[in-house]
Amino acid sequence: MSLDLLFSKDCSKAAVLFNSKKRMLEYLSQVAHQHLPHLSEQTILDSLMAREKLGSTGIGKGVAIPHGRLDGIEQTVAIIVTNREAINFDAIDNRPVDIFVALLVPGNQCEQHLKTLAKIADKLKDKQLCKQLRSVTSDEELYQLMVA
Secondary structure (H helix, E strand, C coil): CCHHHHCCHHHEEEEECCCCHHHHHHHHHHHHHHHCCCCCHHHHHHHHHHHHHHCCCEEECCEECCEEEECCCCCCEEEEEEEEEEECCCCCCCCCEEEEEEEEEECCCHHHHHHHHHHHHHHCCCHHHHHHHHHCCCHHHHHHHHHC
């Protein structure tokens, strides 16, 4: 799946400020709810939290990819958020996180879900891209960097 089909401008939020993992997951759920109004914020949050209980989605180097499966959606929704200050997210390298890419995928698309996760993780291995993502202050710039 092409990243410009996965991300949307209204799901790109630059330089927000939250101070905890729980609050960031709540914010990601709020943004997702705006894109998926037929699902409650709580339903979305529950999906993200259920995955976090299996193990942190903090993949290291200041990046996390919280994700969850949801029945009742037709295609994957991606949200990118940068936090002005890195927060504890129980990442595998124990470093705080400031780049978050949340993925909400249809419950029946396991294989596509794994491919999308891999594609996002691969893109975020680029140190220069991550440096640029951290420096932008506008949602538009954040979106453009992610889909480039």
